[in-house]
Amino acid sequence: MKFQNITYSIPWNLFLITLGSIIVGAGLKAVVIPHGMITGGFSGAGILLFYYTKLLTPGIWYLILNIPVFILGWLFISRRFLFYSLYGTIVLTLAIDFIGFELPVKDLMLATLAGGVIVGAGAGIVFRSLGSAGGNDIISVILNQKFGIRIGTYNFGFNFILFIFSFGSLDTDLILYSMAMSFITSQVIEYFMTLFNQRKMIFIISNNPRQITDEIMKKLKRGATFIKGEGAYTGKGKDIILTVANNFQIKRIEEIAFGIDPDAFLITENTFNVLGKGFSKRKVY
Structure with a gap:
């Protein structure tokens, strides 16, 4: 079987989504949350709600936020992409809530670098599949297909609003570190997207x-x-x-x-x- 055919098989895509989602969950649970930072996207929104309310868990909040997204997805995107993304959302939710270790990093700058690289690497692996880990990925695709809104434009707008709201619960330094981490994450994702595609x-x-x-x-x-x-x-x-x-x-x-x-x-x-x-x-x- 040619590698090109393997990359479009169900086992291969489930492997990529599982591996990538676990790595993202590890980055969030081992680096981002212990240092009081947030990421961009729905995972960051879930973490911020956890900081605000002190209720449930970041993973459960992430899952709750995704429920209306998948209802929209059922109406507007392909079933294949939707089911792969649903699987990724479940794996990421479990990874966030059940990974129990913390990376022994005290310096916030090092934590920012580590968090950005780990989360970016995991997200990049997921993006190599035919699905996603839910959240912004589904909404951005719908907006792009139905209204011509560029995916990058939507993600920037969402993260901008998210970081504005975070000023109510996070220290200013932590917000700036979080923004820097999101930038690092985007660069690592870009690297993984072009790694085997160039x-x-x-x-x-x-x-x-x-x-x-x-x-x-x-x-x-x-x-x-x-x-x-x-x-x-x-x-x-x-x-x-x-x-x-x-x-x-x-x-x-x-x-x-x-x-x-x-x-x-x-x-x-x-x-x-x-x-x-x-x-x-x-x-x-």
């Missing part, structure tokens, strides 16, 4: 485009497209090769291109996300 888009200008393309397709099993071009100086028409490859295939493509045509011109660009045959499939919400 591809290289390669343009090759050569007098032997057909020969180079044949070798790329034969040796690397990668497709290619000819783009009609024209030399600015010579005015002669040329077929420019466009192909997409992973990081490990770049050197092979360079060897093929320059081995056939030492005068070839090769341009490589980073791409964030490539969808289609041989690469990632679209995540359906």
Whole structure:
């Protein structure tokens, strides 16, 4: 079975959601809550309600906040994404409430870094799946699909309001540390999202485009497209090769291109996300 097929199997997605949710729960219970901080999103809202009321637990508050979200989700998003997200919400709730250890860190700056990295790593793993851990992920998808509101815009607005409300119960220093931790979390999530997804888009200008393309397709099993071009100086028409490859295939493509045509011109660009045959499939919400 190809790895691409494995990544869309139910066991693989349940594994990612379980692992990521447990890591997020560990970050919240072992670092964030013991230091009196909050995160962004619904998990942060649940923690803040726990601080305000001293009732129930952060995990139970998180679960309660998600109930109306899943009712909306049932109406507007795919069943697959919804059920995966429901599973993630339950796992995260249990992780928050049943993980019992604390990271022995006293310095708030170190706790901010540790909390941001741990929570971000866990959330990043969950985002690699076909589901989520509930909360803001579901609402942001609905708003994006129905009203065209960008996911980042909604999340920023929600977290801004959340931190404003937190001034009523948290020390100002803790709020600022929490904001810094949320920024670190977002950067770590971004890293995990691109860790295995980054591809290289390669343009090759050569007098032997057909020969180079044949070798790329034969040796690397990668497709290619000819783009009609024209030399600015010579005015002669040329077929420019466009192909997409992973990081490990770049050197092979360079060897093929320059081995056939030492005068070839090769341009490589980073791409964030490539969808289609041989690469990632679209995540359906």
